[in-house]
Amino acid sequence: MKEINSDLIERAVSLADEHLFPNALETDRAGEVPSQQLDLLRESELYGIFSPVELGGLDASPKTQWAIIEALSGGCLTTSFVWAQHAGPSKAAAETTGPMRERWGRALATGEARGGVAFAHLNRPGAPMLLAEPDGDNWLLSGSAPFVTGWGHIDVVLTAARYEDLIIWAMIDARESESLSSKRLSLAAVDSATTAELTFTRHYVPEATVTAIETFESWAERYKTGLRANGSNPLGVAARSIRLLGSSPFEEQLVEAREHLDSATSEELPLARAVVGELCVRSAAALVAQVGGSAMTIEQQAQRLAREALFLLVQGQTIQIKKNHLQLLTNK
Numbered sequence: 035m036k037e038i039n040s041d042l043i044e045r046a047v048s049l050a051d052e053h054l055f056p057n058a059l060e061t062d063r064a065g066e067v068p069s070q071q072l073d074l075l076r077e078s079e080l081y082g083i084f085s086p087v088e089l090g091g092l093d094a095s096p097k098t099q100w101a102i103i104e105a106l107s108g109g110c111l112t113t114s115f116v117w118a119q120h121a122g123p124s125k126a127a128a129e130t131t132g133p134m135r136e137r138w139g140r141a142l143a144t145g146e147a148r149g150g151v152a153f154a155h156l157n158r159p160g161a162p163m164l165l166a167e168p169d170g171d172n173w174l175l176s177g178s179a180p181f182v183t184g185w186g187h188i189d190v191v192l193t194a195a196r197y198e199d200l201i202i203w204a205m206i207d208a209r210e211s212e213s214l215s216s217k218r219l220s221l222a223a224v225d226s227a228t229t230a231e232l233t234f235t236r237h238y239v240p241e242a243t244v245t246a247i248e249t250f251e252s253w254a255e256r257y258k259t260g261l262r263a264n265g266s267n268p269l270g271v272a273a274r275s276i277r278l279l280g281s282s283p284f285e286e287q288l289v290e291a292r293e294h295l296d297s298a299t300s301e302e303l304p305l306a307r308a309v310v311g312e313l314c315v316r317s318a319a320a321l322v323a324q325v326g327g328s329a330m331t332i333e334q335q336a337q338r339l340a341r342e343a344l345f346l347l348v349q350g351q352t353i354q355i356k357k358n359h360l361q362l363l364t365n366k
């Protein structure tokens with residue numbers, strides 16, 4: 035695995051600049067991501083970056099993945115956000131020794147199938163929102179997953195449910211049934227990424243679809259170090275605003291914020307993430323100010339980027355990132 039695969043990153047940058055960005059306003063308003071956009075990502079093999087070569091993937095290093103996520107997010111966050119959900123199920127299918135590797139591994143690596151995730155509810159304090167109850171060797175899921183992006187665009191959703199101090203991870207078909215219903219959310223940004231709330235009512239999950247069972251504690255530890263990847267979303271949106279602004283002190287601030295994020299330990303990551311979130315909001319706001327009144331028209335990229343910057347304050351936000359966001363945003 036090359037630490038940095040420049041050809042692959044260049045491919046993502048070209049796709050973002052030549053196709054995603056010119057169509058981003060239309061995608062933002064379309065109500066869903068046009069299928070051609072996702073097909074372009076598949077044809078560019080970018081669905082394969084999260085999967086190993088033996089399954090037909092490209093096995094991109096974390097650094098290469100981060101740069102690709104940043105490039106695509108700066109092209110069209112809505113399209114990129116739907117695509118980025120694919121990482122979770124791709125990795126789960128590749129890492130499991132169970133039947134889900136055979137069922138989904140290759141299809142996800144090639145982009146023939148698309149995946150999403152339902153796990154952020156694990157972070158909520160209080161009683162678990164989605165519970166798994168044993169049913170012989172199988173499981174019954176009850177409760178809700180408040181945010182599942184790509185619903186309608188995806189074939190499978192990697193879902194996390196709690197059983198005592200364990201997390202049960204399962205690959206669930208992304209379609210409604212008597213025991214699985216969806217309610218689409220109406221969002222002020224990235225609405226076309228079709229995010230839904232899922233409700234499970236004793237939803238049957240065969241043992242064969244379970245990819246892993248782990249303790250909540252071990253997941254929480256791993257999650258802390260995984261916060262680097264989705265920092266690439268605000269980096270991408272900030273980079274686009276900064277490019278549109280022209281020469282400004284933001285250029286240096288972006289480089290510093292990226293370096294800070296790249297070198298942060300898991301303890302330093304919440305602050306590094308918040309610095310990027312705040313930079314993203316400030317640079318998008320500066321772009322609005324620079325463009326002037328017309329920035330508020332729906333045909334302007336500035337208003338889209340500003341709405342996306344606000345969304346990125348909460349997407350993937352943990353209690354520690356939130357504290358840092360609030361501190362930075364309330365500082366003069």
Ligand SMILES: Cc1cc2nc3c(=O)[nH]c(=O)nc-3n(C[C@H](O)[C@H](O)[C@H](O)COP(=O)(O)OP(=O)(O)OC[C@H]3O[C@@H](n4cnc5c(N)ncnc54)[C@H](O)[C@@H]3O)c2cc1C
Pocket residue numbers: 119150151152153154155157158159181182183184221224229348349350351352353356
């Ligand atoms: C449009 C959109 C799409 C999304 N898509 C997906 C998706 O596809 N899949 C997915 O899994 N997630 C998805 N998410 C979830 C996303 O990652 C969450 O935004 C993130 O988890 C933060 O959510 P929250 O602010 O509601 O806080 P939560 O983590 O849900 O917590 C709720 C509240 O409790 C507080 N809190 C949290 N932990 C603690 C604690 N230990 N002690 C005290 N208080 C605490 C938080 O500050 C927060 O205010 C999506 C979110 C959005 C907005």
